[in-house]
Amino acid sequence: MSLVMQNLGTFMVYALAAMFVQNAVFTRGFGVSRLTKLVADSAVDSMTFCALLSLINVLCAPMSYFVNQFLLQPAFWYRNYVRPLAFTVCALIAFAAVFLVIALLNLPNKKDLLAVLPLATLNCAVLGPMLITANQNYNFAQTMGFALGSGLGYAFAVIIVTEGQRKMNSRSVPAVFRGLPINLIYIGILALAIYSLTGHRVAI
Amino acid sequence: MSKHGRKIHEGNALNRDFIAMTVPVYLMAFFFYGPRALLLGLVGVLTARITDRFAAVLRGRRYDSTENSSVVIALILVLMLPATVPYSLVVMAVLVAVLVGKEAFGGYQSYPFNPSAVGFCVAAVSWPQQVFRYPAPLNWMLQENLTFEQLLSLWRFEGVTLVEGPSMTLRNGGLPRIDFWDLLLGNYAGPMGLCCSLVILSCAVYLLVRRRISVLAPAGFLAVVCLIAFVFPRYSEIFFATFPQDVIQRLQVVKFELLSGAIIFASVFMISEPGTLPKNPLSRLIYGILLGFATMMFRYFGTYELGTCFAILLVNAVSGYFDRAIASRSAKKKAALTTASP
Amino acid sequence: MRDDRIRYFAKNMDRLSRRDRVFLNNPVIMQGLGLAPVVIPATTLGNAFILAVGVALLLTPTRMIATFIGQRTGSFLARAVTYALTAGVVYIGVGYIIDYLFGTGALAVGIYLPLLVLEPLIIKRYESPKRERLITSFKKGVITTIGFCLVLFLMAGLRELLALGTLGGIEILRVSLLPMASMPAGGFILLGLVASLWRGLVNTFKKNISLGVKNLQ
Numbered sequence: 146m147s148l149v150m151q152n153l154g155t156f157m158v159y160a161l162a163a164m165f166v167q168n169a170v171f172t173r174g175f176g177v178s179r180l181t182k183l184v185a186d187s188a189v190d191s192m193t194f195c196a197l198l199s200l201i202n203v204l205c206a207p208m209s210y211f212v213n214q215f216l217l218q219p220a221f222w223y224r225n226y227v228r229p230l231a232f233t234v235c236a237l238i239a240f241a242a243v244f245l246v247i248a249l250l251n252l253p254n255k256k257d258l259l260a261v262l263p264l265a266t267l268n269c270a271v272l273g274p275m276l277i278t279a280n281q282n283y284n285f286a287q288t289m290g291f292a293l294g295s296g297l298g299y300a301f302a303v304i305i306v307t308e309g310q311r312k313m314n315s316r317s318v319p320a321v322f323r324g325l326p327i328n329l330i331y332i333g334i335l336a337l338a339i340y341s342l343t344g345h346r347v348a349i
Numbered sequence: 350m351s352k353h354g355r356k357i358h359e360g361n362a363l364n365r366d367f368i369a370m371t372v373p374v375y376l377m378a379f380f381f382y383g384p385r386a387l388l389l390g391l392v393g394v395l396t397a398r399i400t401d402r403f404a405a406v407l408r409g410r411r412y413d414s415t416e417n418s419s420v421v422i423a424l425i426l427v428l429m430l431p432a433t434v435p436y437s438l439v440v441m442a443v444l445v446a447v448l449v450g451k452e453a454f455g456g457y458q459s460y461p462f463n464p465s466a467v468g469f470c471v472a473a474v475s476w477p478q479q480v481f482r483y484p485a486p487l488n489w490m491l492q493e494n495l496t497f498e499q500l501l502s503l504w505r506f507e508g509v510t511l512v513e514g515p516s517m518t519l520r521n522g523g524l525p526r527i528d529f530w531d532l533l534l535g536n537y538a539g540p541m542g543l544c545c546s547l548v549i550l551s552c553a554v555y556l557l558v559r560r561r562i563s564v565l566a567p568a569g570f571l572a573v574v575c576l577i578a579f580v581f582p583r584y585s586e587i588f589f590a591t592f593p594q595d596v597i598q599r600l601q602v603v604k605f606e607l608l609s610g611a612i613i614f615a616s617v618f619m620i621s622e623p624g625t626l627p628k629n630p631l632s633r634l635i636y637g638i639l640l641g642f643a644t645m646m647f648r649y650f651g652t653y654e655l656g657t658c659f660a661i662l663l664v665n666a667v668s669g670y671f672d673r674a675i676a677s678r679s680a681k682k683k684a685a686l687t688t689a690s691p
Numbered sequence: 692m693r694d695d696r697i698r699y700f701a702k703n704m705d706r707l708s709r710r711d712r713v714f715l716n717n718p719v720i721m722q723g724l725g726l727a728p729v730v731i732p733a734t735t736l737g738n739a740f741i742l743a744v745g746v747a748l749l750l751t752p753t754r755m756i757a758t759f760i761g762q763r764t765g766s767f768l769a770r771a772v773t774y775a776l777t778a779g780v781v782y783i784g785v786g787y788i789i790d791y792l793f794g795t796g797a798l799a800v801g802i803y804l805p806l807l808v809l810e811p812l813i814i815k816r817y818e819s820p821k822r823e824r825l826i827t828s829f830k831k832g833v834i835t836t837i838g839f840c841l842v843l844f845l846m847a848g849l850r851e852l853l854a855l856g857t858l859g860g861i862e863i864l865r866v867s868l869l870p871m872a873s874m875p876a877g878g879f880i881l882l883g884l885v886a887s888l889w890r891g892l893v894n895t896f897k898k899n900i901s902l903g904v905k906n907l908q
Contacts, residue, residue, distance in 0.1 A: 172875055174727040178811045181723045226786035229808040230779030236809075237772060263771040267817075269727055272809045276802040305666045309461055312669045317455035319408055319887075321894065325723045326887040329730075330453055331666075333879030334462050337470045338662040340876055344652030348801070441869060449880055453887070475870040 156290035163294025166343050170302035171336040176270030181328050184310045191303050197265040199296025204239035206292035209275040232275045240266040270299045358416040366561050370552040371424045378541040381486035382432035386541050393423035396443040404452040419447045425465040425618050428542025431483040442472040458624035462665045466658040482511035483538040514539045515609040516654035522585030532608050543614045553617040562621035569637025577645040578606035611657040625665050632671030640664045697903040712838040719842040720889045725812030729846050730878035732800040736859040739847030743840045745804050748785045751832030753778045758828040774817040778808045
């Protein structure tokens with residue numbers, strides 16, 4: 146029982162850490178390219194995107210954990226080279242699972258979901274957490290916590306930047322700053338605030 | 350229009366009040382830390398003015414000298430630094446505050462983040478050794494047979510021992526040993542403008558009378574700070590089990606949490622900054638409460654002892670949401686009322 | 692500017708502002724691709740060099756191979772899968788070469804090298820249904836690489852100079868002007884400033900061309 150509680154505690158701590166202290170966007174810049182596009186056009190519902198991304202992240206985490214354990218055997222001296230490919234395959238398996246579920250469930254907004262799904266899967270914010278958990282040799286609870294936290298942290302970043310977008314659209318931002326530059330500065334200032342929680346440069 | 354026929358910027362009067370109210374604080378800083386405090390402020394203001402001019406050139410606009418919000422930004426920013434920081438640090442911090450914090454977002458009142466907070470955070474993460482270590486106050490008066498240069502320490506601070514402030518003691522789970530009146534007047538090692546709480550509060554009275562600052566946001570902010578400090582004190586000798594007996598000690602902790610650090614200063618000079626404050630009264634209160642919570646989180650779990658500025662940046666990012674949420678709710682109510690009454 | 696050049700630019704401005712991947716339509720500044728490597732690990736020219744080699748080896752081959760296979764598939768999903776898997780496969784070779792060239796030095800860019808596999812800069816092409824010839828994909832791959840590396844080196848040099856006062860490890864300034872430049876926050880803010888300046892230059896260039904055309908007439 147205490148073991149379960151202990152692992153649950155680890156899970157929570159790593160999820161919170163990944164969400165705020167090591168936020169995927171503000172400290173590591175995962176998926177910023179996608180984020181700046183996401184907040185700029187309202188065609189894609191950003192919350193749907195984030196939900197799918199978190200789901201894919203959580204589904205990928207156990208797979209990537211076992212794949213990484215497998216690759217850690219001494220026979221695989223080339224493990225660092227095949228890791229991205231292996232993790233991409235993990236992401237694609239998760240993708241296929243989610244795809245099937247959405248297709249079978251017959252949800253009302255099925256078409257939109259399926260259109261966004263590839264963008265949410267083939268994303269640095271999915272591959273990045275997997276690479277970090279593999280590099281830092283996280284155990285299973287830590288990996289799961291980190292994956293969930295990364296997904297939620299990405300959503301947190303999207304919400305906060307969308308909010309800023311709203312503020313800046315209605316106001317007098319100079320022409321050359323409009324769009325990408327002002328978004329980058331906005332993210333940068335938030336990264337500054339988050340940095341005081343982290344307190345050091347995160348391991349990359 | 351003034352009598353010279355030149356148009357005066359809309360924010361001029363408001364900013365003039367803020368500038369006037371930083372003067373007493375600067376005088377206290379002068380009293381405690383010598384003329385260097387004033388010089389630092391002057392350098393900050395000059396940098397802000399030059400940066401404004403430069404930004405006007407970049408944007409291809411005419412420079413409006415009555416738009417003095419950058420002066421306020423610089424004056425407030427410099428007050429949060431210790432009197433021993435090098436001039437280059439002040440120049441860099443003010444430059445970033447005005448150029449990135451204000452002008453990049455479109456200038457007067459269109460910035461989403463408090464520019465002074467941006468400048469301070471940049472200085473803090475860049476040079477934590479200089480920003481979070483303070484000289485002892487009144488040192489410059491007490492030394493015997495000073496040379497002119499030593500007296501002023503104008504160009505550089507050398508040979509002065511720097512110490513950590515009371516916020517650091519609180520962080521380490523201790524209680525600072527500072528007399529109550531010293532604490533109120535600011536007679537302890539700290540940033541040059543943040544310690545003299547009594548003077549800052551009297552400035553607040555003037556600003557309140559002139560209706561320059563709001564009551565709700567600072568009230569929510571201070572209440573939450575006190576509440577968190579009382580319920581979860583950082584003092585290592587207080588535990589949950591000891592609750593009813595240790596009220597006095599808990600109140601001690603609240604006193605230090607409230608009066609040290611930038612709590613009072615921020616609630617007077619930074620929270621009510623008109624560009625970033627929500628418009629609706631209720632959202633102002635929520636803004637203050639959230640800010641208080643975030644500040645305490647940054648103080649408890651953050652790296653730096655002055656978490657207030659970092660918290661302000663984070664809460665500024667979401668402050669627009671409250672206004673929208675409340676506006677849409679009241680719009681719905683109105684709609685419901687009009688449909689209900691034929 | 693000479694008259695015939697003005698005429699040339701004026702005539703082809705639309706096409707150029709789509710295709711010129713170095714200045715007018717830079718992948719980083721204009722399209723916002725490949726931000727993560729520029730903003731986080733590119734803190735010194737040395738790091739930038741490792742990343743540049745990685746991108747140069749990964750981008751063009753991936754694009755060519757995926758174009759070659761993708762011609763036969765066609766649907767959006769299939770294209771997405773093709774591009775991602777191709778990048779993964781190509782990375783096996785790239786990782787080996789980088790290890791051979793830089794050894795443990797490549798640790799300085801950490802996971803940002805393998806992360807390139809799903810970087811939009813490399814695989815963004817899958818979103819477009821338009822087919823392209825193999826030679827076109829080669830040309831575009833090379834020119835995108837050049838455009839990316841230009842910004843990468845510019846930013847890395849700027850950040851190294853501001854944060855450490857050095858360039859490529861050689862001391863230029865005695866003091867560190869802004870240590871924040873080497874942090875993620877500094878990377879974001881500096882890239883924002885550089886992007887705005889760049890866009891300002893592009894606007895001025897376009898304005899000059901249209902003014903020049905008016906003067907010619």
